[in-house]
Structures are given as C-alpha cells and as structure tokens.
Amino acid sequence: MTFNPNANIGSGNVGRAGGGGGFGGGGLPLGPLMMLGGGGGGTIVLIILFLLFSGMFSGGGGGGQEQQSAQGGALEHCQTGKDANEKDDCYVQAVVETADAFWQQEAKSAGFTWKEPQGRVFSGSVSTGCGAASSDTGPFYCPADSTIYVDVSFFDELSSRFGANQGQLAKAYVVAHEYGHHIQNLDGTMNRINRRDTGPKSDQVALELQADCYAGVWARNAVETKDPDGNRYMEPLTEQDVKDALSAASAVGDDHIQGEVAGGRVQPDTWTHGSSEKRQQWFITGYNEGSYGACDTFSNRG
Structure with missing residues (x-):
C-alpha cells in the first residue's frame, strides 16, 4: 500500500513526543499481563509486549478532565505522500490523517460526536496521560489524553519477532487499530x-x-479519502496489501503469541485480544462491509 506521492499529509495533531521515564505514573496493568505467561521467565518480555494494541493503560475512557499528552515537536519533514512512503514516522502521520478524514464523516451517520485524536511518535520512553511507558509496550492508545502513541521501531518487531509480513498495510493496521480504540472512546x-x-x-x-x-x-x-487540496491520500489497495494486513492481525492473536512466539501453552481463559483467526475474521468483516455498524463484536461472540 502506498500513499499518493502528491497528497498533502501535513498535520496539526500528529508530532513527536517528549521522553518519559520508564514504567510509572498510571503504570501498566501487570496483573492481567502476568496471567498471559506460559513459557518460563524468558517469556516475560514477550508477555509485556502482549500489551500490543490493548489500550489498557489506567485512565479509563472519556468523561473525566482530559490530561495533556507529552509535548514534542511537529514532524516538519512529513508533508507529502512521498514522505510517508519513505519514512515510517511520516507513514504513521499519514495513516492518522486519512483516518481523521474518514471517521469525521462516518461519525455523522454513526451518531457520535467527533473529536480528532492526537498522535505521537516516540523513541525509547514517553510520558502520557495514562502514565509513563517504554517501547516494550508496543503501540497503544491512551484514553485519558485521547492520544495514539507509536514507537516506529515496533514495525520491525512485528515481522522479525511476531512473524507478520513486512508490507506497508501491516504497519497501517497497527495504527488503524489504535485509532479504532479512539472511536470506542468517543x-x-x-x-x-x-x-x-x-x-x-x-x-x-x-x-x-x-x-x-x-x-x-x-x-x-x-482510498477514497482526500486531502485538503482534493487529492486522494492513497493509491488503490492490492490483494497483497490486504494479505499483509491479515498477516499482522494473525501475528498478534493470543494463541499465536502464547504458543509460537512465547513457546508456552495456549490458555484461552487468559485471552485479552482474541485468536489469530478471530482477529483476521473481524478485520476482513470491516473491510468487506466498510461501515461502523458492521463491527458489533459484542453481540457476535461465537
């Protein structure tokens, strides 16, 4: 998947975050994470990485006074689709911009009030409205400050450690999933x-x-969303693009991480994200149906 090289991906809500100080503040939900083990002490890092996509930092959903996310600078080098195709931090910004454009319109028919999230690229560690976190956490969404946090070094981990394809839509899936948590917050x-x-x-x-x-x-x-100048953000998706996204969804399934990645016993009663099969199933449901209303996973838990 590539962005239109001429698309304007300039952003007022995505930037680079300032540093944090490891785990603290709101902290990680270590109790639930520890239950995901099953391969000895050597799997602890993998267990921590299992927080991937969870949005499970403390802070809860909306409703309280919104805290400020870590301050940082704008990604000034990220201005066009060409930049997004060449640099991962620009790619994150471009995905958020296309999601802003789509979900702002979808919210009208879905019946919820729209508010764009913030996006922050960080390296090493970061301070958030949900506490401090490190790169080991993987990408996450913090509901307390309505911000998506991504250390782009995770994209390499996604393929090298978890076994996902290296295609661009696999990366986009990561960001779009976290954006999905923002919709659930709204x-x-x-x-x-x-x-x-x-x-x-x-x-x-x-x-x-x-x-x-x-x-x-x-x-x-x-692929139908357009930048402020009327240019389409993205080139049409290919069959391989969709396969890349499904590969990423499979790579972060509970059963795959507990078994093939951590080398332990698969324990369905501890699952927090769903099996590889279900994660693929619901991504493709959303892709095929293309609407907010198609995603009622709470009424369809079979």
Whole structure:
C-alpha cells in the first residue's frame, strides 16, 4: 500500500513526543499481563509486549478532565505522500490523517460526536496521560489524553519477532487499530464494558476485535479519502496489501503469541485480544462491509 506521492499529509495533531521515564505514573496493568505467561521467565518480555494494541493503560475512557499528552515537536519533514512512503514516522502521520478524514464523516451517520485524536511518535520512553511507558509496550492508545502513541521501531518487531509480513498495510493496521480504540472512546464503548474479564467471549476481547474491525473499515474507505487540496491520500489497495494486513492481525492473536512466539501453552481463559483467526475474521468483516455498524463484536461472540 502506498500513499499518493502528491497528497498533502501535513498535520496539526500528529508530532513527536517528549521522553518519559520508564514504567510509572498510571503504570501498566501487570496483573492481567502476568496471567498471559506460559513459557518460563524468558517469556516475560514477550508477555509485556502482549500489551500490543490493548489500550489498557489506567485512565479509563472519556468523561473525566482530559490530561495533556507529552509535548514534542511537529514532524516538519512529513508533508507529502512521498514522505510517508519513505519514512515510517511520516507513514504513521499519514495513516492518522486519512483516518481523521474518514471517521469525521462516518461519525455523522454513526451518531457520535467527533473529536480528532492526537498522535505521537516516540523513541525509547514517553510520558502520557495514562502514565509513563517504554517501547516494550508496543503501540497503544491512551484514553485519558485521547492520544495514539507509536514507537516506529515496533514495525520491525512485528515481522522479525511476531512473524507478520513486512508490507506497508501491516504497519497501517497497527495504527488503524489504535485509532479504532479512539472511536470506542468517543462513542462510549470503553465506559460501558467490563475490561477486567478475560477469555474468548469476554468484553475485553470483544473490544479488541471491534478495533480490528474498525481498522478494516478504515482500509476499505481510506482510498477514497482526500486531502485538503482534493487529492486522494492513497493509491488503490492490492490483494497483497490486504494479505499483509491479515498477516499482522494473525501475528498478534493470543494463541499465536502464547504458543509460537512465547513457546508456552495456549490458555484461552487468559485471552485479552482474541485468536489469530478471530482477529483476521473481524478485520476482513470491516473491510468487506466498510461501515461502523458492521463491527458489533459484542453481540457476535461465537
């Protein structure tokens, strides 16, 4: 998947975050994470990385006073689709910009009030409205400051450690999934569910599968979104692009990480994100249907 080289991806809500100081503040939900083990002490790093895509930092959903995300500078070198095709930080910015353009319009028919998120690229560690985090966390969404945080070094981890394809839409899936959590924050889903439960039919898994579905909805519609100058942001997707996204969804399935990646026993009762099969299923559902209403994972937990 490539961006139109002439597209204007300049952004007022995406930039580089200032540094943090490791885990602290709001902190990581270490209790639920530790339950995901199953391969000895050597799997602890992998268990921590399993927070990938969870949005499970403390801070909860919307409704409280919004905290400020880490301050940093604009990505001034990220101005065109050509920049996005060549630099991963610009790629993150471009995905957020296309998602802004699509979801702002979709919110009108879906019936929730629109507010764009912030996006922050960081390296090493970062301070957030949900506490401090490190790169080991993987990409995440913090509902307390409505911000998507991405250390782009994770894109290499996605293929080298988790086994996903290296295609660009695999990277876009990562960002679009986190953007899906922002939609859940806006429409109130995060505040309505039990996020402490685990297992294939838990609310927490349904939340993650819904974010996968929203990523698919974005992918279906992103090729039609246009920049402020009327240029389409993206080139048409290919069959290989979709396969790359499905590869990424499979790579971060609970069963794949517990078994093939961590080398442990697959324990469905501890799942927080869903199986590889379900993550692929809901991404492709969103992609095929192309609408917010297609992503009711809470009523379809089979």
